[in-house]
Amino acid sequence: QVQLMESGGGSVQAGGKMKLSCTVSGYRFTRCGWGWYRQAPGKERDFVATISSTGITTYVDSVKGRFTISHDIGKKTLYLEMISLKIEDTAIYSCAAHCKNCSGGACSETYNYWGSGTQVTVSS
16 A cells, blocks of 8 residues: 655745655555645645656646656655745645556556645745
């Protein structure tokens, strides 16, 4: 069972920066992509950024140039560095693992695992 735990959330003023971490345990899959998602009050959870098993990153347009996703495989930790934070970035941020086992060119279905989330509050 893959378990993820976020840390690093809190309160910051607009224009400030914050770095979120997500530690992973129980990792048994041969291939995983990783992501950060957020859910603002009264809204659905939205994609923020992902990093594939080969290191390819994608971002939602609203955070491009401000957020950076990365991972340290040795430390089994996923990061989200956020700068120039805006009030509209306020949300609960969750990390996720999208994993499958691959062998001989064939892969299993994707299994999705989620952390419980960490609150990020940006104030004026």
